[in-house]
Amino acid sequence: MAINYNFLSLALIIFSTILHHCLSELCHPEDKKALLQIKKFFNTPNIFPSWDPKTGCCGWYGLTCDYKTHRVNDLFLNYADLAGPIPPQVGDLPYLETLMFHKNPNLTGPIPQSITKLKRLRILSITWTNLSGPIPDFIGEITTLDFLDLSFNKLTGPIPSSIGRLTKLTGLRLDRNQLTGPIPASFGDLTGDNFYLYLSHNQLSGKIPASVLKKDYTYMDLSRNKLEGDASLLFGSDKKNLEIVDLSRNLLEFDLSKVEFPKSLTYLDLNHNKIIGSLPVGLTELRLQLLNVSYNQLCGKIPVGGELQTRFDYSAYFHNRCLCGAPLPNCK
Template sequence: MSTSTIILSFSFLFSVLAPITLSELCNPQDKRVLLQLKKDLNNPYLLASWNPDTGCCGWYCVTCDPITHRINSLTIFAGQLSAQIPPAVGDLLYLETLEFHKLSNLTGPIQPTIAKLTNLKSLTLSFTNLSGPVPDFLAQLKNLTDLDLSFNSLSGSIPPSLSQLLHLRFIHLDRNKLTGPIPESFGFFNQVPAPDLYLSHNQLSGKIPVSLGNLKTITVIDLSRNKLEGDASLLFGSDKKLRTLDLSRNVLEFDLSKVEIPERITLLDLSHNKVYGSLPKDLIALDLYLLNVSYNRLCGQIPVGGKLQSFEIYEYFHNKCLCGAPLPSCK
């Protein structure tokens, strides 16, 4: 037999066996669940590759564990899809990543059966039209490292039980319709570093919990565009690891001259509040790429040095009696 004949024989054999092998890699139970999901999602074109005659490990938006061949990731995003999250999603028990992203016609509440996904590490339900509360059952997902529920229409209060998730790296609850206070429990995350908090663009009210001052290892706190009031000085401190602190567009009131600015901070936005006092000279030593203290009640001269004179006048104006470059000189 010639070499070319042998090669052709192997090629034919591979072409016959490859689909069979791929199909065998797909767990039958997982495949049934995915086909049910497709049906419940009204058979969107986005999931056209979900063909019952092919192996599900090769389907779009799906990945399998290379050893167990169970579905460990389902990421459905940026498609035309009008439905609610199907209950069947909770039957993919080996999922580590679940994502529904940029699906503006995905509606309804966060599906309760998600609580069954105890292996889940990353949960992203963002840029959709989900409504209802941030469910308390999310605290049962003890392996979660990433929680992103941003850009939805979620309402109600933030469940304090989220602080029981001891592996979180960040919490994105921004761009929703959440109300009520920030839970006191959020100051008691035990992991190092503490998870970054993104709570902006909601309707949160009340005072910032004193416990948040305990989070010395947190690197991002974004509480902007809420209705928070009172003293926010507890978030400052030279021993904090903060890099981003955005408190803009609230009703916060404290003496900025008495706080110690975190040494690593690069973004500080306090605009549109009732902050008073003067700008700390510590700001000169910082490697800031954004500073905004406009629309407050600050007074005194802007310290000279560092990057403070490189910012636009708009980052400083509309204060009580703040002066010095880039504002008009002090009299």
């Protein structure tokens, strides 16, 4: 059968024209306006070459749209070499559920208050930037959030207690900043299941509130701060789902021999604290992948069994007051 190439070419041109027109329409005009303002704000046209005002924004790089409403749901501005502050126009995308800036080292300035206009936002992730200033109190107004990640920035000052109002949170990362002051007691009001909390590599101080320690976490990393006092309430009993705990390099002081560990625990790092007592026999019943209790004030014989001798060498136990037994020297 002969092919009429002239007819086929004409059909393709007509189809392309119709498709281009359709794609142009697959974008809410207010969303498109906000996105083009964001592009203009950064003043680097070559960063978003696909953000062409002649095409529909739902086909642009770094975002997704709802396939029915064509409203922008997710904005991922990652590895984009963006410079300057976060544009206030991000708050003009009312259907946004995810807002993410990752690995933009030239992104600076504070967190803009305009994000409080995002009444559907579930994930806010601003990481590996040079964002500075305090974590603003208005962050607690975004009550739809279930994940907040502000790690690896240059944020300073205290953690606002208003974060405790984000009761839908299941994950909170504020690690690798320059935060100071105590952990807010309001963190105990965070009710999300399978919760994980990362506050490591800051300058947090004071005692960990009992309301925080009693909460059921899956992962907790408070390492490399200046926290003090008793953290034993964190462990509780088998009713907890605790899997990973890192409290290392703080000023914590409690009797480890009185602690009951949940069977779910697989990672326990307590090194460089002021912990006293002996290692409880309950540790032999755990399937630990990591254990480090070095540089404390522990005494007594290391219990025999489980993973305590087979998986971990002397470096997991050394520099204690009088801890002994394999893999350390024998007790006298």
